[in-house]
Amino acid sequence: MKNIVLSTLNAKYIHTSLALRYLKAFSQHDFPGIQIAEYTIKDPAMNIVSDIYQRKPEVVGFSCYIWNIEETIVVVSMLKKIMPELVVVLGGPEVSYDTEYWMNRLPEVNFIVVGEGEETLHHLLTELEGDRALYSVFGLAYRNKEGRVVINPPRPKLALDDIPTPHRFAEDVPSLANRVVYFETSRGCPFSCQFCLSSIEVGVRYFDIERTKNDLLYLIHSGAKLIKFVDRTFNIKRDYAMDMFEFLIQNHNGCVFQFEITADIMRPEVLDYLAENAPVGIFRFEIGVQSTNDLTNSLVKRRQNFAKLTRTVTKVKESGKIDQHLDLIAGLPEEDYNSFRKTFNDVFALGPEELQLGFLKMLRGTGMRHDADKYGYLYMDHAPYEILGNKILPFxxxxxxxxxxxxxxxxxxxxxxxxxxxxxxxxxxxxxxxxxxxxxxxxxxxxxxxxxxxxxxxxxxxxxxxxxxxxxKLDIIEGLMKLDYFLNHKYKPRKIWWDFTLDKPQQSDYLRLLAEQPEAVSSSFAALGIGEKELHKHVMIEKLPFRLDRYLQSGELDRTSEQLLIVYFPPDASAKPQPFTLALEPTSA
Structure with missing residues (x-):
């Protein structure tokens, strides 16, 4: 086989498929005609089909997930109509469970690779070129001569270090700086959360740490700007996590790294090390809280100590070094509207930079899908299988x-x-x-x-x-909104959403005052050395009915005098706007 195309439909253009790169790395020595072709779920099906058709594949494989399966089915159907002899292979988590259902639903699909696909795909390609002894390919679903679906026994877990690195393809280098690089140092998850596919695989296997470090150095030196680790619990082994954190701090070169962290098992000494040594902004933590309801967590077999989680999140936040992205899932068992309101408020109070609110999905293969009737769940028949309600949380x-x-x-x-x-x-x-x-x-x-x-x-x-x-106190809120609006612009905004408090002559008078007496604002404002002409170009001013400086410092609302809000927009767009204040005459308020 000269032409084999491995494809997927990513959720966004900036995403990349790690799975395709593993498959190619494992099989390219024996099948050098393998190409990777990535698209997005927003691309018109006709464009995808046209591109694949022009590659003249004999075999095309699609990596399938809940976010792309329905779009992939459309593409497969079109491809089979114009290329009836094309061999279509599906793989990925979405088709690795209820595999017989997928084979029956999709007669255009010739094979499904179940579970980890590197060795199975290679074995399948070998048999297609040779004896076609499909019964010998562990982890494969196919149809026999009578048209009956056959699902072979699962394949034993592959030794991870037998998989060649997926990170050294020359064709990836030009886009490394503009796309997300996905990276795994381990496979498997130590936990058993019943809503998650990771709970099905028992145990955690690690790649060789020296190989991992070499791959990371290669990516960093080749221009990668954002590397997302897909390990389900990056910090499950304290010594391993510490080693990796130290390595990345020493070699980051401006690259940002995102990890999935289990916060309640994070060791204090690791947090202390990060607080003292991590450069600001190079690490991001994604923490799945999901629910703070103890009964809910026990029903989904999720062990979580919220007090310890809180200590970790608080300590990380106080360090000011690491942004945190916390996740919630609405619709878990025994979590009604009021209980979820409490969960939301519990987690929002931790002050995460981002709070992701998701909705329970009944993924194929999970315990939650198996127990759906017990809790009265209604959910979508097709991906993404999102719930439509249950006994205590109606639609x-x-x-x-x-x-x-x-x-x-x-x-x-x-x-x-x-x-x-x-x-x-x-x-x-x-x-x-x-x-x-x-x-x-x-x-x-x-x-x-x-x-x-x-x-x-x-x-x-x-x-x-x-x-x-x-x-x-709408006037106070309006003042804060004006500040936020100015801070959202790189350059002096051309339009505003309110009527200026100051007319143009008043603005000119104040700008002249700022040019003549900049030290009246502050020494840091005076140090900018902005002349009156530049002030007109790069500064916005507005009068506020309260002391903004005191509010920002202490939360005190002081209406004893008005204050001039001064925002300087540096000519360099990479620099952030700088706000200043100038106290004005006392008011009678």
Whole structure:
């Protein structure tokens, strides 16, 4: 076979498929005609089919996941119509369970590789070129001469170091800086969470650490900017994690590394080391909390000590070195709307840089899917198998939580209004969840989910919501919103979403004052040495009815004098805007 195409439909263009690279690395010595062809789920099926057709493959393999299986099926159907002799192979987690269902649903598919695919695919390609003794290929599903689906016994686990490195393909180098590089140092998971496919594989196997380090050095020196480790629990072995953290700190060269961390088993000495030695911003931690409900966690066989998790997350946050991305799952057993509200507030209070709100999916092969009837789950028939409700969390509640997710993404995870949102949650709403829920409900009532938004729309819509509900101290909130709006721009914004407090002559007078007496603002402002002409070009000013500086320092709301907000936008777009304040005359407030 001269032409073999290994393909997948990634969720986004910046993503890359580690699985395809493993498959190619394992088989390319005996089958040098293997090509990798990656697309995205947004690409038109006709474009994908046309590209694959022009490669003239004899065999095409697709790596299948919940996010791409339905789009992949469309592509396979089209390919088989125009290339009836094409051998189609599917693999990946989505087709590794309920394999007979997939073989029966997809008559266009010739083979399915079940589980780890490197050795199985190589064996299959060998048999297709030779005796076609398909019965001998462990981990393979196929149809016999009578058309009956045959699923061979599973393949024993491969020794990981027998797999050639997937990270040394010359064709990947030009795009390393612009795409996410996925990397694994181990396979398997030590835990048994019933909603996760990783719970099915028993035990954890590690790649040789020296090989791992050599591959990482190669990627870093070749220009990789973001490497995501896909290990299910990177820190399960304390000594291994410490060794890797030390190695990456010494050799990062500006690259950023993201890890999945189990926070409640993180050792204090590891946290101390990171707090003292990690450069700011090179590590990101992804921590799956999922729920803080003890009964829920026990039902899904998830061992979690939330007090220890809290200590870890708090210590990492206090170090100021590492961004944390915490995950929640709505819809787990015995987690109703009020219980999930508590879970959300428990986790939001930890102050993660990002809080990901997901919804339970009944993945094929998991214990949750097996026990779905026990809890009265309704869920989608096709991928992504997301739940539609259960006995204690009806669809109406799920829909409301989805509104929370939408506003959370726009207003917290995107960090467009940190000062404003923190103020609202701390001082105006009962809890973080209630803010996002009330605003999400208002957003839906206005039909805004059906239309797009520019940056200023996010501000005007929040302002309309706050005004509609009669929010107290709206002038204070408006001041914080103005600050956030300015900080969202690299250059001096051309338009604003409010009417300036100062008219143009007043603005000119204040800019002249700033040019003549910059030390009245601060020594750091004076050190910028900005002349009046440059101030007009690169500075925005606005009058606020309270002492912003005191609020930012201590949380104190002081209305005894107005204050001038001054934001300098450096000509260098890579530099961040710099806010300053200048106290004005006392007020009668």
């Amino acid at each position: 109406s509640d799920l829909v409301r939580i989805k509104r929370v997710e939408d506003v959370l993404e726009k207003y917290w995870n995107a960090h467009r209004m940190d000062h404003t949102v923190r103020y609202l949650i701390e001082r105006e709403f009962t809890s973080a969840f209630d803010f996002f829920q009330e605003f999400g409900d208002y957003w839906e009532e206005r039909g805004w989910q059906k239309i797009g938004h520019q940056l200023e729309d996010l501000f005007t819509r929040l302002h309309a919501f706050l005004k509609h509900r009669g929010t107290a």
